[in-house]
Amino acid sequence: MVTQMSNKKKEYYHSVYLETDKCVGCTKCVRICPTEAIRVREGKAKIDSTRCIDCGECINTCPVNAIRIISDSLDELKKYKYKLAIISASYAGQFAEDIGLEKALKALFHLGFDDIAEQAMITDITADIIRDYIRTHPKIRPILSSNCPAIVRLVQVRFPSLLSNLLHIESPISMLAKYYRDNITIEEKLKPEEIGIFLIVPSASQVTAVHQPEGTYKHLHDGAIAISDIYCKVMDIQKDLDKDNRKINSYANGLSWAVAGQEAQEIAADDIRTLAISGIHNVIDILSNIESHRLDQYDYIELRSCSQGCVGGSLNVENPFVAENRILNMVRSSKKLDIDNNYFFKLYREGYFDVIPLEPRSIMELDKDIKKAIGLMKKVKETLNKLPGLDCGVCGSPTCKALAEDIAKGNATLEDCIIRTRKLKS
């Protein structure tokens, strides 16, 4: 197919979508969105696809559940001869002690998977790899963790000058996918496309990352299934699980990265100073400081979009505090794993997990031509002087400044400001 890509706007995949019928136009989501991606016009919200980073902030705030996440269904498994589930660490925190991690993992075989792999398996080696990356890139400070896909996209849209600070290595889950696909191809004598690799994920941005990965050289995953979907199924088949005597290796020791702050703690060393930030609005503050070189004293910064880390993602079922507590308990009572990591480390050194330099998705500029952009900015400033400055959001734009920008771009009018219109009348 011949397409003139350069002339076309890139289409972005999104797992977050709006059920317009349900929306009551309350503007709550408009004000919380960290990239100002939402506007309410004519009583209904609309998400701008170029700005949305699938962080999921809007989902939790909507009073009528009009914003939802689309993830893949288990039916997708039918398309493949061999099915592997790669399980995100926060999965372990969802189940009460009476079910426990082992049973929860066994369940995946009952749901149709031929094998499973846990993110927790490679936590230690990932830490080794990241430490090596930090030490071999002394000119880049601070290095920013690229583990959370919402954060990668946030940097692409709002902080393009920090793209080179992002850790340019596949995330642990993608490392596993890559490694397993190559191995299964050989061991099971299958073509790569006969293998279905599915991630069991805690958040919207992880679903998006599966369908539209950033920086990846080749096809890694075939689908992303919500932890909450699996959870419901596990509850249904509990009896079968009781009878299942298969042995499962679980890697409780490596689960901690599902909890905010743990990655930074584990990577820290005598020569490596780390910092951890979670919650997308906190992350934005920090990135702005990093942009002005105010945090160069840190070697590595862990960044998570969800406030408690992955246990806080909206595709989990358990309360994040409870999940966090369970996971940390499991880690505490687990034995240190004895896995031979040299092979993985060697692959990393050979560049097997490298990613393509991440590209900006600049949404910030008013126009590509600076002269036009300055003209628009002048208009924005003039308009802003006419607005009340309350940032109430009633107009359907997140702030008065955003409304002024919308007006300058021709997407709104001064009459949209109800406060101003009312004042003029009285």
Added chain:
Amino acid sequence: MKVCEAAVSNSLHEHWAVPDEVKDGREFILNPPEPELVLDYEIESRNYAKAGKASSDIKLTLKQLGVDPSVLRKIAIACYEAEINVVAHSKGGKMHANIYDDRVLVILEDEGPGIEDVEKAMLPGFSTADELAREMGFGAGLGLPNIKKNCDAMHISSRLGYKTRLNFFVLFDKLINGNTNEQ
């Protein structure tokens, strides 16, 4: 100028940093043309909670004008260091960003107390930062050298007991404009 003022032992000090390639450097700073857009800010003395706000706003505005990320980062550093100096070392002042289609000229003017020896202040490691500034993590004496490193032309002038004026500009030479791959 009044006689009693001239009697003060301190004379006007200034420092220019204009590389040869930047031909219009001095002229541009001494007689700046009419800017396309001006941003104005008041900087309060010792208000560390607010410190950095003006620089952030300048950065955001230039981001919206499509200034190249690497150039933007230089501007962000220089603006921030300049703003903090007014917060930390002066009685407060004003910051302006004059925006042109090829550069941003940043002007800071404070209410004193001025700098005794500007050449010395420019040296890496020289600092008179007070206890509070040090507690806030400043005082390495690297602010002015960093501004110099990150801008395309700078001028600072001061005299003990008087205002300090700092001007610098950064060229948008790597403008996104004109370099797009789109046909």
